[in-house]
Amino acid sequence: MKRFLGFVRKEFIHIFRDVRTLTILFGLPAVMIILFGYVVSTDLKNASLAFLDLSKDDVSIELTDKICSSGFFEKTADLSGYQDIDRILRSGKAKAVIIFGEDFGRDLEAGKNARVSIIADGSEPNIATLVTNYATAIISGFNQQLLLAGQVSVPVIVPEVSMFYNPSLKSQFMFVPGVITMIMILICALMTSITLTREKEFGTMEVLLVSPLKPVHIILGKVIPYFFLSFVNVVTILVLSRLVFGMPVNGSPILLLAECMLYILLSLSIGILISALAKTMQQAIFISLVGMMLPTVLLSGFIFPIENMPKVYNWLSAILPPRYFIVIIKNIMIKGTGFAHVWKETLILAFMTVILIGLAIKKFRIRLQ
Amino acid sequence: MSKSIESTGIWKNFGDTQALKDISFDVNEGEIFGFIGPDGAGKTTLFRIITTLLLPDRGSMTILGLDSTKGFKKLRENIGYMPGRFSLYLDLTVEENLNFYASVFGTRVEDNYELISDIYSHIEPFKKRLAGKLSGGMKQKLALSCALIHRPRLLVLDEPTTGVDAVSRTEFWEMLRKLRQHDITIVVSTPYMDEAIRCDRVALIQSGQIMTIDKPQNIRDGFSRKLFSAKAADKYGLLIALREYPGTLSVYPFGDSIHVTFSEEKPDKALTEFLLKNGITDAVLNETEAGIEDRFLELMGKDETRKL
Numbered sequence: 243m244k245r246f247l248g249f250v251r252k253e254f255i256h257i258f259r260d261v262r263t264l265t266i267l268f269g270l271p272a273v274m275i276i277l278f279g280y281v282v283s284t285d286l287k288n289a290s291l292a293f294l295d296l297s298k299d300d301v302s303i304e305l306t307d308k309i310c311s312s313g314f315f316e317k318t319a320d321l322s323g324y325q326d327i328d329r330i331l332r333s334g335k336a337k338a339v340i341i342f343g344e345d346f347g348r349d350l351e352a353g354k355n356a357r358v359s360i361i362a363d364g365s366e367p368n369i370a371t372l373v374t375n376y377a378t379a380i381i382s383g384f385n386q387q388l389l390l391a392g393q394v395s396v397p398v399i400v401p402e403v404s405m406f407y408n409p410s411l412k413s414q415f416m417f418v419p420g421v422i423t424m425i426m427i428l429i430c431a432l433m434t435s436i437t438l439t440r441e442k443e444f445g446t447m448e449v450l451l452v453s454p455l456k457p458v459h460i461i462l463g464k465v466i467p468y469f470f471l472s473f474v475n476v477v478t479i480l481v482l483s484r485l486v487f488g489m490p491v492n493g494s495p496i497l498l499l500a501e502c503m504l505y506i507l508l509s510l511s512i513g514i515l516i517s518a519l520a521k522t523m524q525q526a527i528f529i530s531l532v533g534m535m536l537p538t539v540l541l542s543g544f545i546f547p548i549e550n551m552p553k554v555y556n557w558l559s560a561i562l563p564p565r566y567f568i569v570i571i572k573n574i575m576i577k578g579t580g581f582a583h584v585w586k587e588t589l590i591l592a593f594m595t596v597i598l599i600g601l602a603i604k605k606f607r608i609r610l611q
Numbered sequence: 612m613s614k615s616i617e618s619t620g621i622w623k624n625f626g627d628t629q630a631l632k633d634i635s636f637d638v639n640e641g642e643i644f645g646f647i648g649p650d651g652a653g654k655t656t657l658f659r660i661i662t663t664l665l666l667p668d669r670g671s672m673t674i675l676g677l678d679s680t681k682g683f684k685k686l687r688e689n690i691g692y693m694p695g696r697f698s699l700y701l702d703l704t705v706e707e708n709l710n711f712y713a714s715v716f717g718t719r720v721e722d723n724y725e726l727i728s729d730i731y732s733h734i735e736p737f738k739k740r741l742a743g744k745l746s747g748g749m750k751q752k753l754a755l756s757c758a759l760i761h762r763p764r765l766l767v768l769d770e771p772t773t774g775v776d777a778v779s780r781t782e783f784w785e786m787l788r789k790l791r792q793h794d795i796t797i798v799v800s801t802p803y804m805d806e807a808i809r810c811d812r813v814a815l816i817q818s819g820q821i822m823t824i825d826k827p828q829n830i831r832d833g834f835s836r837k838l839f840s841a842k843a844a845d846k847y848g849l850l851i852a853l854r855e856y857p858g859t860l861s862v863y864p865f866g867d868s869i870h871v872t873f874s875e876e877k878p879d880k881a882l883t884e885f886l887l888k889n890g891i892t893d894a895v896l897n898e899t900e901a902g903i904e905d906r907f908l909e910l911m912g913k914d915e916t917r918k919l
């Protein structure tokens with residue numbers, strides 16, 4: 243036991259003395275969260291809109307003001323006729339054009355359907371969808387307002403759009419679970435595989451092997467510090483996303499942390515397995531990044547929905563632990579469901595962990611090649 | 612006298628490369644046994660087999676009375692190993708390195724301090740310094756302290772003096788000799804022929820084969836011919852000329868002179884004339900005592916003729 247504690251102590255010294263390790267450990271998560279939260283944001287902000295107002299009455303002008311003052315849109319042009327629509331969209335000066343039909347206000351007062359069209363630039367499908375959704379929402383809000391004020395008795399347009407779980411469709415709510423999933427794989431798998439292969443490269447592994455330390459001591463000694471630090475990391479990410487993005491934890495925090503621990507353990511055992519296969523640090527980095535990070539980003543359902551993938555990729559993603567963890571973490575954080583809804587995924591992860599740890603210990607060589 | 616290591620017919624391949632061929636030797640308890648040979652001779656591979664890090668393809672090795680393959684767990688408690696690259700954690704301080712290795716072997720620095728005090732006292736003033744910031748000689752002393760901290764019965768040192776300055780090398784060998792008081796058997800390898808003389812017995816190793824095992828003095832005495840040291844202002848011209856002289860058996864540069872052997876008992880006038888014809892006027896030829904290196908080269912030469 244004393245041998246083992248000595249080993250763990252040494253690992254902590256390694257970590258705290260190496261600025262690069264510390265930066266990756268604690269800087270990376272913060273940067274990732276902020277980066278994904280803000281830059282890769284799919285929220286709409288000051289999207290350029292062009293208006294073709296054929297009616298030019300009080301109501302259409304009021305609605306135009308309302309749309310432009312929402313913060314989501316910015317008026318970049320007033321068009322004079324239909325012929326300008328194609329030109330402005332092609333030039334990219336507007337993401338969409340909003341057209342008020344002739345007699346917009348008069349139709350409204352007469353209780354007839356007033357016509358509003360939104361023509362969006364479909365070459366950027368994501369933005370087009372966002373723009374139409376947001377604009378529709380604002381218009382129906384305006385409509386609601388008119389109803390309440392008693393100015394009209396019949397709704398102009400009633401778009402029935404409602405969002406479950408993420409009412410404002412905040413994209414951070416999508417990204418935070420994904421980033422946690424990715425960072426844990428990255429840090430746990432990458433860092434542990436690097437620290438183990440570093441011993442090989444620096445020749446210190448030779449002496450460790452000649453010593454009476456058992457493989458399980460060496461492996462656990464490497465795992466424990468990173469387990470502890472990764473856990474601190476998860477908590478940091480959760481607090482950070484709460485403070486910066488107001489990301490809630492709707493379900494039980496204890497369940498969430500327990501699931502995170504399981505996932506950390508799983509990622510660590512992947513790292514150990516990688517280090518058993520890799521001879522140099524470079525190989526370990528390569529396997530961790532290409533073998534773990536890319537599939538996590540592409541195939542786990544973090545960015546692209548698994549349902550839309552071709553069958554082969556769908557099967558491939560079934561063996562990726564992040565796929566299950568993302569489901570778990572989204573369920574707990576956003577939907578606020580309990581263990582009853584995630585036990586299947588949890589079981590799969592636990593099963594994978596046991597197999598990987600077993601494999602890692604078995605593959606660990608008690609001799610040199 | 613009991614044996615610390617008994618090796619019989621060890622073979623080891625790496626793919627197509629024959630790293631070790633039929634290696635047999637005994638190491639007596641308490642002696643300093645040296646493996647002398649150039650880089651790539653197979654010293655490191657052999658040492659990794661001794662330290663149970665590699666398994667031989669064929670042959671058996673008994674170390675401290677235990678079979679090196681089956682008894683490796685017990686053996687690993689009793690071997691101190693210093694690999695070719697000093698296996699120190701460069702981001703740990705001197706003190707931390709020592710404490711770490713002590714804890715790994717289940718002991719404490721204080722318990723065996725008297726064993727390493729001679730060596731460690733040299734670096735103790737720098738105990739708060741990172742190992743990465745030490746000089747080669749200090750790294751070597753620290754690595755030796757770390758390898759000794761659990762009081763091993765067998766100390767295996769793989770090229771401990773490579774990359775270390777001359778003063779530290781001399782100091783290091785003195786430390787090894789002192790360790791003999793503590794009944795520690797030492798197996799050491801080196802590419803430096805001049806260090807062979809400091810071992811009790813040496814094995815000359817070349818291309819994975821042991822050429823000879825004996826006391827250093829006996830190895831030197833085994834040199835079969837009269838050896839001459841030749842000098843001239845034009846050293847390179849002299850070397851070429853000696854090579855071309857029909858009566859020359861072997862010739863190779865040795866420090867600032869040239870070592871040469873002849874087929875006749877003593878070189879006669881024919882040689883002087885031959886040299887003059889080749890433009891060497893100031894050649895001085897003296898008989899000299901053969902060193903380990905001369906014997907090594909002689910054995911290597913025989914080895915090559917045998918192959919032909």
